Structure formats: C-alpha cells, structure tokens
Amino acid sequence: MQLLSRSTLAPFIISTSLLLTACGGSSSGDSDNTSGSTAPQWVAGTFTDYSSLANQCSAPLTQKLWLRSWSNDTYLWYDEIIDRDPAPYSVAEYFGLLKTNELSDTGSLKDNFHFSMSTEEWELLNGSGASVGYGMELSLRNASAGVSRQVTVAYNEPNTPASNAGVSRGAIIVSVDGVNVANANDSASIDILNAGLFPSTSGKQTVFVVRDLNAQTDRSVTLTAGTVVSTPVQNTKTITTDSGKVGYLQFNSHIATAEKGLYDAMTTLSNAQVDDLVIDIRYNGGGLLAIASQLAYMVAGDTATANRVFERTSFNDKYPTIDPVTRNALTPMPFIPESLGFNTSLLRSGVSLPTLNLNRVFVLTTPGTCSASEALMNALRGIDIEVIQLGDTTCGKPYGFYPTDNCDTTYFTIQFKGVNDKGFGEYSDGFVPSTNPTVDSEVPGCMLDDDLTHALGDSNERLLSAALYYRDNNSCPATATAVARAPVKNTFIDPGFMLQDTRNQNVLLNNRILMPQASEQ
Secondary structure, eight states: OOOOOOOGGGGOOOOOOGGGOOOOOOOOOOOOOOTTTTTOOBBTOOOOOOGGGTTTTTTEEEEEEEEOOOHHOOOTGGGGGGOOOTTTTTTHHHHHHHHHOOOOTTTSSSSOOOOOEEEHHHHHHHHHHHEESSSSEEEEEBBTEEEEEEEEEEEEEESSSHHHTTTOOOOOEEETTTTTTTTTSSSSHHHHHHHSSSSOOOOEEEEEEEEEOOOOOEEEEEEEEEEEEEOOOEEEEEEEETTTTEEEEEOOOOTHHHHHHHHHHHHHHTTOOOSSSEOOOOOOOOHHHHHHHHHHHHHHHHHHHHHHHHEEEEETTTTTTTTTTTBBBOHHHHHHOBOOTTTTTTTTTTTTTTOOOOOEEEEOOOTTOHHHHHHHHHHHHHOOOOEEEEEEEOOOEEEEEEEEEEEEEEOOOEEEEEEOSSSSOOOOOOOOEESSSSSSTEEEEOOOOTTTTSSOOOOOHHHHHHHHHHHHSOOOTTTTTTSSSOOOOOOSSOOGGBBOOOHHHHHSSEEEEEEOOOOOO
C-alpha cells in the first residue's frame, strides 16, 4: 500500500466550514456607509489587499473592490482583465466582467467557466448533492430559437418526483405549462420554459406533456419541485462476456458523497474480479479533484501509482512557487490511496481504498464530460494506463478554482491549471476520441453520439456497446464516426430566447475544485 501522511493529504480534504464566514445583509445602492473612516475608492491600476475589503456586506462598492483585488491577485489571466470603474455595475454584473475576453488558439473563449452562486446553495450541493428540482437531468438540443428545439431526459435520480412519475431516460418534454418546447420563440414563452424546466424554489408545480420512450401517445404529468439529493454513483454492475468480466459504473459528479459511492462500487467490482472497467462519465461535469484522484488510484492500484503525480498545479505568474490561497509551497496532488472522510457519517477517513489494478480503462464521454472528469483521464494517461474514449469530445477545461465566499455569495474564478505526471495539460478544446490519434489531446477510441433510446448500463446502449466491441476487436463498430468533430462549446448567443439552467447547475458542475484546508474530523 502506498502510504501518505495526514499532512500530505491535508490540502485535498474538504472542509466547507472553513470557507470565509460571510456577514449578513446587502444593499442595492452603490454608496458605502462607513462610519468614522474613509470608504475605499476605485483608482485605476491601484489594488488594495483584498483581505482588508472582505465581508463588508453593507457596502456594495467595497464588495466590488474586493472582487477586483481578489481577481487581480488570484485569477489565472489577471493581466487580461480590463480595469473598469465598478460604479455603474451591480456586484453580480461587475463580477461577470472580471475575466478575460481573449480567445484560445482555435478561436474559442478561453474562459467559459466564470460563475457565482449563494454560499448556502453551494454548501448544500457540494456536501450532499442536494438541490431544488424534479430529479431529472435534461439533454438540450438546439437550445436557441429559430430551430426545432428538443429537450430529452438523460437520466433521473432515484426516489424523486421524476422517477416516481416514471419520467425516465429517453422521455421527450413536449410542453411545459402549455408552452410548446420545440417552437417557442418569444421571451415570455422562453421564461415559462426555463422556470418550469429549472425550478429555483421547492413546491413549484409544473405541468409537463411528455412522450415516453417508445410510446405512441403523449401524456400529461404534474411534477412538484423539491430538494433532490443526488446519487453520484449509480448502476454498478458486472457484465459477463465470452472474454471475461467487464465492470460498469455510472459516475455523475465528483461531489463529497461520491467518495462512499465509489468505495462501495469499486469494492463490489474488485470482489467480482473484473477484467476490464467502463466508467460512464458522459454527464459528469467535475467537482473535487481529490475524488478524481481516489478513483484513479482505485483503477490503477499501488504499483502503477507509487511515487507518481495525479496532477501538478500552477497558478498565475505572481505565484510561481506558492499557492495564492493557502500560501503554502506548491505540492503536486498524489494518487490518494485512502478515504479522506468527506462525509464521516458515510465513510471515516483513513480507510484503505479497494483497487482493480487495471492497465486500461474505457470511458464514455460527451461534451458534458468536464474538468475533474478530464483530469481523471489525463492523470491515468500520465502513468501509462491506457484510456479508451467512446462518445464525443469532452468540454475542455484543464483549469480549476477555489470556491471563495464573500457576503453570502461563493465565487468561482479560474485560478489554476493542471498537468499530469508527464507534464501534459493542453486540452482546452477537449479530449477527442479518434481512430488515429495524432496529437496528445486525441485519445484512442470511437466518435459516437449519445444514445437516449437505451437505459444507461444497457449492453445495447450505443456507447457501452461500442466499448464492449472495442474490447474484443481493438477497433470501432461501423456506427462510429471516422473523423473527429469539433468540440461543442457552451456559448450562449441569445440568452433571451434560449433555454438555460438558471440555477447554475450545469455551469456549477463544470469544474475542478480544491479546498483550502483540511478537516481533521
């Protein structure tokens, strides 16, 4: 067993209670009422230490100056931020401007991952996977107006309003509160669709007309939004083939509760002595890097990961040797061989993780596969574990951030980038499955569209079926596309007439997250 001390593991253990404590209250005005002292002001090119501006919650200008100084100090591309006077903008508007507008070498925006959310919502979602909704993940095709829009259920969570009503994978949402999904083209209709599909408050009732998979007629169903607790690891199973046992697991998010789910899943597959593994991360937008490191260790085992690096992190050029948040010397993240106690009621810290000791792994991907999920792929490739990719190009996010609270809002701004043990991390346009890889961001595998006509984990489902075929033939099935497509980027052109998750759920999970300190629970 590769052993790591608690001090070595400390930077990678979650402790949401150690986020900066926010004060209550806010103001919609832009004048700071500071009794007995001179309120801070914007001076172009001059930046006050952001720690002295933190948590002044009744002073909106100071909140904006905090964001400005914090971004100037820690943002990866701080020198590409335009230094604007914050006065004309709200706090939220101003934060939205504190990022680069530069493009990547291929013409895509460098930063598609800049967002914020309430600290209460963030802590709830990260700690337990809880959020308001119906418990169904949606696939949006042609989200903008002017084309035939389609919303399909990709999967649902167990014991939720959606699953209890039988709204399952493959069901098409025909209408929402009387508004037709396919052809709505005015702002009022789009508002109704967004409010119904992405509820923000518990108790909201929405009438859906759905067309279930293989159904001949539509049906009406009323769903009531509630607090839904995510099950990040689902459908663990062993598929018996003529050439051995293949393990499969559906892994939806690198949140804290995934630690116990992955521990149980990999224990089951280890006991079954599987010969290969398929990890279904097609809807996994990322999350905690430590979870990805644990999973990579469980796939590869002791020998392959001993004295190797899961990821080396680098920050902006102000901090070549130290972490700007913790102020500690930069330390590579190892492959983590034990539980970290993300949720001690589920799994205490220090428990040795099960291993499969595999030299290859099959991953199922879509453009929704992002960040920590990509880091998992990259790290395994960095220690010469063969990764076979079935599906579509991933989102392209070799970057991450520390969630940082100020005045009851948690902000996410790109602060670091990561490379694997071989020093590779240039995949900002995603990992691309290819039958003939020519660059490092192209991964051996097969380009395939997501198959919403079969259940996840069904051996006949297109991506899983292709993985099983590739395993036996070392080639792609005839249904695969020979030429890789360009990656799909989440660029909203016309938000007034586009379906988008107003709860920040889709954006939120497109991340890789470090936590600044350790919990010694």
